[in-house]
Amino acid sequence: MSLTCERVACLWIPSWSLQALLRARPELRAQKVVVSDGLLPSSLLLGATLPLRQLGVRVGQTVAQARNLCAELQVHVLSDANRQAAKDALYDVASAFSPVIECGDGFVLLGVGDLAKLFPDEETLGKALLVQAESVRLHGRVAIASYKETAKLIAKARADVTVIRRGDEKLYLRALPLSVLPLSASQALLLSRFGLRTLGDLMALPRTKLPTRLGKEGLRLHRLASGEDDSPIQPTTPPVEVCESLDLDEPEQNLEPLLFLLRGLVDRMMARLRAMSLACGDFVVELLEKPHGIRRVEVKVATPTREVATLTELLRLSLQAHPPETEVRGLLVRTMAQRPRPLQLGLFDGEQILPERLMTLIGRLQALCGDGKVGQAVAADSHLPGLCDVVPLNPPTKRDDDTGPPLSPSPRLALHMLRPPRAATVRVNGSRLLHLHSDGLSGPVLRSGGPYRIRGSVGNEGLRDYYDVELPGGEALRLFFDRDEGNWFLDARYD
């Protein structure tokens, strides 16, 4: 599918490979680091940090040439995961402005023809795009033009924001160097032999005679240089989930350093979600263990949130419960973006616990008490009394117009359950209970009521006869006779 837009903005990220690496490893920014397409001495440099550029290291040199200029430089190769994460982040930035997006390595094109009601002018829009890109740690340039290739060429060459009115394309393109065009090495050599240096030089050549010298591709380059390429935006499929990863230089097993690194990943993930005005729900952490194992830890988030501290705390509690068994060589965090849950606060309502704090509290309590010990109690799906399950607590907001069960008009006798039921010995005369003996409890039965026969569920086992008994001293108990097992059990105490 292709879409035609009246105006197209291009967000261009210079030194794409380097920026993608620094986004994942911001601590490398001040170090002497190069990104290359391999680790061999003949590998070509794709980017170099400022300290190296000041020493004369340039893109296009080989690793060996760079080492001659600076012996202690670090060589990094951008991993596919980091490249994809940066590309997805770029897509997220664009998706905050327009649904028509074409995303590639180091650039994103978006249709902005109908954003006049949101932004007073295109320059403001361009600046907003740059700010949004900064929020996901990508520093870019923006050009807005009528054709996507024109916008792309100008964004490559000019800093900050450039707005090109319709018809002014040639004025801007004329002075740009030929290197902004997507030329192969042979084409670049040929054009330099012709003595061409700028797009204006190429533009001045007669178009009809170009195919004889440069072939069909020459015509395309001429149209590009003249700002006449009107190919439409090819929309890119949006990323399914938000994913951030990190490869460790040195394998690590201790939890604290890993949590420190994971916080950075969560931070980057949240920056992307914020750019989309979305929040983080349940997320998965993958620990790439040595040599080839992957340990997945799922972190449940009761309410979608954007608070990094809450997510990090939940992550800490989950990892403390399931620590890595071997050294970890890489980390990955991924989540499905969700809509944040709105919460309306009221001046006259009592103080409420924030959903994020409640999540953290439940996580801490689970770490103290164990899994399945904290949450909302629900009666089990059985006719037998006293059985219950625990499900995650997700309380309705105070303003939800729902009501719970009706309030009992007067206090009622509650049952103190004995879990598990205690084995008991009961002396019986016919249907009368005479004496009860159980763990720490023994005495004659003063009065009893029952039996009340209950079956767990239709067709299943679990047939029980329940009795209420009174012992000396006013102790009131509930016990049952399990007809399947033929044993007596003390089930609950009336408290």
Place this chain on the structure above:
Amino acid sequence: MFSHLARIERPERTQQIDVVSDEDPLAQRQAAIAQLRRACRSDFGRAADPPLPTGCEVIDQALHGGLPRGQMVEVVGKVGRLSLALTVLAQATQRRELAVMIDGADAFDPRSAEALGIDLRRLLWVRVKTGNDALRAADMVLSAGGISMLVLYLVAQGDPQLALRTALWTRLGQRTQRAKASVLICADKPLAQSFAVATLGFHNDGVRWQDAPGGRGQLSERLARIEVMRSRLGAPGDSQPWCLRK
């Protein structure tokens, strides 16, 4: 008329300023509302928060209005503790507030609770193994804030030293005060002692039966007598009878 709004603009005049993270606008808004509430209270001279009614007239009389906010109340004895705890929780959840029950005996029955009117969706049930864990869990809950009702059910706890852990009880008392929560402690014998604002003793007064179809008999009522063992809320009255229907 709007002097309290002007005070929001001058936080140096307010006594307490909430520290919240910059990245959380919701927390900032909640802090602003809390600050506005404090400003309203100081400008319009509102007295201390009223006590929370328990839903039991006898208990409310004994506690001079109900469970005081920011204080711990202890109930001890052999009968009626869980009934009172569930009644209090039902009142809290009916007010659409989130309540917490820390259960040291794994004794909570959701069916009994629903029959009393507890909205289980608004009740956080925490099952702990030991009394120490119960106190630590209570500390976490009160530190989180925003919880108005906490029940600490420590019946049948085997730890005889629990009453002697004064440092923990002191800390819990301070947390309760800061969180302005009502904390009800249910136990066999006094544990919080002087750290609680009142201690009520529930004494057994017998059981009533009624005939059921088939002549099988059915337990219908349990009778208790409530005695104020110790109270800083006012003069303790005579012991009162309390009838709990099944």
